[in-house]
Amino acid sequence: xxxxxxxxxxxxxxxxxxxxxxxxxxxxxxxxxxxxxxxxxxxxxxxxxxxxxxxxxxxxxxxxxxxxxxxxxxxxxxxxxxxxxxxxxxxxxxxxxxxxxxxxxxxxxxxxxxxxxxxxxxxxxxxxxxxxxxxxxxxxxxxxxxxxxxxxxxxxxxxxxxxxxxxxxxxxxxxxxxxxxxxxxxxxxxxxxxx
Ligand code: 5GP
Numbered sequence: 001x002x003x004x005x006x007x008x009x010x011x012x013x014x015x016x017x018x019x020x021x022x023x024x025x026x027x028x029x030x031x032x033x034x035x036x037x038x039x040x041x042x043x044x045x046x047x048x049x050x051x052x053x054x055x056x057x058x059x060x061x062x063x064x065x066x067x068x069x070x071x072x073x074x075x076x077x078x079x080x081x082x083x084x085x086x087x088x089x090x091x092x093x094x095x096x097x098x099x100x101x102x103x104x105x106x107x108x109x110x111x112x113x114x115x116x117x118x119x120x121x122x123x124x125x126x127x128x129x130x131x132x133x134x135x136x137x138x139x140x141x142x143x144x145x146x147x148x149x150x151x152x153x154x155x156x157x158x159x160x161x162x163x164x165x166x167x168x169x170x171x172x173x174x175x176x177x178x179x180x181x182x183x184x185x186x187x188x189x190x191x192x193x194x195x
Pocket of ligand 1: 104
């Protein structure tokens with residue numbers, strides 16, 4: 001019996017990283033899958049914890065070798081999920097949280113039909129723009145690119161199984177936690193036999 005794979009996608013600035021971090025803090029059976037990326041670290045991010053920050057040639061080499069279970073170009077940079085880490089955790093029965101974009105979510109759903117897809121959306125694009133500007137981590141061109149990407153992701157997220165409109169972090173964390181527990185509580189006749 002393997003662990004459950006939770007895929008959380010959201011336009012950047014929708015609050016997904018904060019939500020994911022809050023959930024992980026209080027759920028010891030949930031493990032975060034650290035992706036590879038070719039973008040540079042932002043302030044406060046560290047290698048191996050937030051991402052494995054790699055050069056493009058290394059990323060493409062690992063992708064070609066088949067080390068990545070899925071990969072996508074997002075805002076002009078490569079992102080990908082390392083396969084060995086993910087499969088090992090699931091085999092060990094750990095539930096895994098993937099924070100990836102909707103293209104990645106689709107690829108994962110094809111490979112793992114039982115993966116649970118959760119989309120986190122900002123209350124509105126105007127609110128998202130406000131959040132991106134106040135966190136001031138990106139220049140104007142990057143903000144415009146992220147807004148375009150957000151509209152795109154929202155348009156593509158209709159096939160996700162759960163939607164959380166992130167108006168309030170506390171409430172959204174509760175919703176995310178409820179989804180995780182609902183999925184863990186699904187009927188399993190094998191488990192029931194042992195009761
Ligand atoms: P950021 O640069 O803001 O951390 O992430 C940008 C986008 O890339 C986010 O939507 C994030 O979910 C996505 N992302 C992060 N890691 C991966 C990955 O391994 N695969 C895919 N497909 N997307 C990823």
